[in-house]
Amino acid sequence: MVAGGIVAGYAPAWKDISSVDMSKFTHINLAYAEPRANGTFALESSYNVDELADKIHRAGARVLLSLGGYSGSAHLSDILKYSDSRGTLISGVVDYLKTHNLDGVDVDWVSSECNKVDVQNDASNLLVFVRELRQALDSAVMPSGAKRLLALGVGMTPFTGPNGQPLSDVSGFANWVDYINILAYDVNGQQSNTGPNAPLNFEYGRGVQQSLVTAIDSWTQAKFPANQITAGLAFYGRSSMAKTDMSMQPWNVYQAQEGVARGDNDDGLWADRCTGNPASYSGVWSYGNLRKQNLLQSADTAVSPWQRYWDSVSLTPWLFNPSSKVFISYDDQSSISAKVSHVVGKGLRGVTVYDITMDYNNELISVVWGAIKPDNAEQTSLSPLPKSSETFSWPSSSSQTTPTPTPSSSSNSSSSVVHVLWNVL
Numbered sequence: 001m002v003a004g005g006i007v008a009g010y011a012p013a014w015k016d017i018s019s020v021d022m023s024k025f026t027h028i029n030l031a032y033a034e035p036r037a038n039g040t041f042a043l044e045s046s047y048n049v050d051e052l053a054d055k056i057h058r059a060g061a062r063v064l065l066s067l068g069g070y071s072g073s074a075h076l077s078d079i080l081k082y083s084d085s086r087g088t089l090i091s092g093v094v095d096y097l098k099t100h101n102l103d104g105v106d107v108d109w110v111s112s113e114c115n116k117v118d119v120q121n122d123a124s125n126l127l128v129f130v131r132e133l134r135q136a137l138d139s140a141v142m143p144s145g146a147k148r149l150l151a152l153g154v155g156m157t158p159f160t161g162p163n164g165q166p167l168s169d170v171s172g173f174a175n176w177v178d179y180i181n182i183l184a185y186d187v188n189g190q191q192s193n194t195g196p197n198a199p200l201n202f203e204y205g206r207g208v209q210q211s212l213v214t215a216i217d218s219w220t221q222a223k224f225p226a227n228q229i230t231a232g233l234a235f236y237g238r239s240s241m242a243k244t245d246m247s248m249q250p251w252n253v254y255q256a257q258e259g260v261a262r263g264d265n266d267d268g269l270w271a272d273r274c275t276g277n278p279a280s281y282s283g284v285w286s287y288g289n290l291r292k293q294n295l296l297q298s299a300d301t302a303v304s305p306w307q308r309y310w311d312s313v314s315l316t317p318w319l320f321n322p323s324s325k326v327f328i329s330y331d332d333q334s335s336i337s338a339k340v341s342h343v344v345g346k347g348l349r350g351v352t353v354y355d356i357t358m359d360y361n362n363e364l365i366s367v368v369w370g371a372i373k374p375d376n377a378e379q380t381s382l383s384p385l386p387k388s389s390e391t392f393s394w395p396s397s398s399s400q401t402t403p404t405p406t407p408s409s410s411s412n413s414s415s416s417v418v419h420v421l422w423n424v425l
Contacts, residue, residue, distance in 0.1 A: 005374035006179065006230050006350030007365070008151075010066065012357070013045035017052070020356045022059035024365045026374045027149075028356065029064045029106045033096075034072030039079050039088030041067065049100045062103035064149060065096060071274055074114035080125040081118065090133050094140050097148060104137070104149025106181070111155070114274035123159040127172055134176040152180045153232075153352075156187075156215035158222040171223040178228065181352040182219065184212040185234035188329070189283070193254045194242060197329040198234040199314030200338055206254045211314070212339055216346055226347040233339060233351050233368070235358035237290070237330025239263055239283040246320045246327060253311040253318055253329070261326045264289035285328055286358035295319060299333045299363055310334075333367050340371040350374065 008027035011017050022028065030052070033043040043049070043065065053063045068076060079085040093105050109126065111117075118125075130150065137148040152173070157166040159173075173180075188195025188207045195207035202211040212231060220226050243256040260283040269279040290296045295306050296319075302308040305323050310316075315338040319328040331339075343351055350372050359365050 002344060002348070002350055002372050002374065004349070005372040006352070007368055007372050007374050008064075008181065008230060008350070008352040009356035009365075010352070010354045011052075012355055013043055013047070015046065015355070015357045017047065017357055021362055021365070022056050022061055024362060024369050025056075025059075025061045025353075025356065026350070027062045027064060027103075027352075028056050029066040029151075029352070030102075031066035031106075031355075032069035032072045032108070033065055033067045034069070035067065035075050035079055035089055037075045037078065039085035040092055041089065043096075049102075053101055057101075062149065063101075064104045064106045064151060065093065065102050066106040066108055066153070067093065068108040068110060068153075070110050071114055073108070073110045074116070074274070076109050077116045077118050077122055077125075080129045081121065086129055086132060090129075090136050093133065094136050097137075098140055101143070102148075103142065103146070104151065104178070105133070106151040106153060107133075108153030108183075110153070110183075119160060119164055120162045123161055123167060126159065127176075130173060130176045149178045150176065152177050153183055154180045154219070156182060156184055156210050157218045158224070166218065167222060169223050170219070174224050174228055179230055179349050180219070180224065180228065181230045181232055182212070182215045183232040183354075184215045185232060185354065186238070187211070189238045189240060189260075192256065194240055194246070194257045194318075194327045195254050195329065196311060196314035196316045196318070197236075197238045198331055198335075198339075199311075199316060200335070200342060201313050201315065203254070203313045213342065216342075216348065220346075227349050229348045230350045230352045231339065231343045231348055233336060233353050233364075234331050235288075235353055235355065235364055236284050236286045237328050239285055239326055239328045242320070242325045242327045245322050245325070247307055247322050250307075250309050251312075253309070253314065253316075255327075257327065261324075264293060285330060287330060287332065287364055288358050288360040290319075290328070290330060291360040291363075295328075296332075315339075331364070333363060336364050336367050337371070340368055344371060 007025050009025050010029045010031045012031050033041045035041040056063045079089055134150050137150055141147055158170045159167050161167045185198040187210055199211040201213050202209050239261040241258040241261045243258055246255050260281055262281040263284040267281050267284055271279040294303050297303045306319050306321050309318050316335045317332050351368055
């Protein structure tokens with residue numbers, strides 16, 4: 001059990017979330033409000049925010065507005081640079097929270113081709129922003145008297161400093177935010193080889209040399225308190241086209257690929273306005289659609305011609321179809337359980353799920369809830385009081401542990417949006 005444990009989840013504004021069991025979450029993030037160049041912002045949602053907030057509150061959870069995201073972070077560097085635009089954004093956020101009875105704000109400054117970058121000043125400007133936002137939130141408590149929350153969605157290494165390296169001391173941020181969420185997914189898949197989407201551990205010399213383990217270590221070594229960290233969990237996977245029959249090397253999740261394969265039935269052609277590239281598929285498969293579209297007949301059994309394997313280093317499953325050569329890296333009950341066990345063992349505050357619509361009959365969230373065992377009554381007093389100085393320095397290092405199990409496979413009959421790379425600041 002995690003004292004005051006957090007089980008948070010993103011609720012994308014463009015999705016139908018009416019059937020989601022909100023009682024399995026302590027916090028719901030309404031994603032994403034996108035800031036404009038002048039500091040105002042808009043949340044274009046498919047749901048009524050007031051009705052949804054009321055429903056979530058009745059389920060015992062708190063509601064946060066998520067600000068930024070992949071295409072919504074384009075103007076943040078310029079906005080945070082100037083006191084006038086910072087003030088406009090802060091007052092707009094506070095007014096929105098009060099108008100819609102929301103419990104706080106989650107700021108996700110996500111790196112993309114849309115963004116301007118000011119390496120010399122972005123981190124220091126963000127610190128000024130969170131301090132000013134915290135002070136404004138503390139002056140706008142909930143009707144119940146509870147403080148409003150301030151969270152940050154962050155990348156797998158601490159914020160980039162003026163020398164282009166991750167800061168080695170981010171303790172100043174911890175004085176102003178309630179918690180951060182490490183977005184530890186979309187790790188592999190953009191390279192020439194296949195690989196795990198959300199590895200617990202990486203394999204030395206193969207694939208991206210980052211994982212949930214190294215991400216947590218990077219932040220705690222940079223002096224961010226473990227009990228103010230949640231770990232991001234992916235309730236989805238990503239698909240690609242392998243160049244060869246991967247079933248000939250079932251122990252090897254890193255094999256040559258040709259590009260993204262179409263994802264599940266919810267995956268459509270999408271034009272990335274940040275890159276300007278032609279419309280393409282994201283390759284995303286929600287865990288729920290792996291079950292509904294009959295690629296998996298149970299949580300750990302594939303339907304022919306699909307074959308299920310287990311990577312013993314990243315502790316994640318993968319699917320392969322020898323007929324189409326489509327590879328899918330995803331998370332299931334076993335991999336989520338391994339991640340949550342690590343989170344609990346490291347003394348983290350909890351987890352944040354992307355996203356709440358992607359489960360199947362609560363198969364994944366029940367694993368999370370059972371391990372975290374949050375007490376919703378404790379969620380009304382999360383805010384630490386600001387103290388100590390706002391300092392940071394650089395660079396920092398990281399390490400990881402590497403457990404063991406063995407490859408597994410499977411077998412009986414049928415077929416084959418999130419388009420984001422989470423590199424924050």
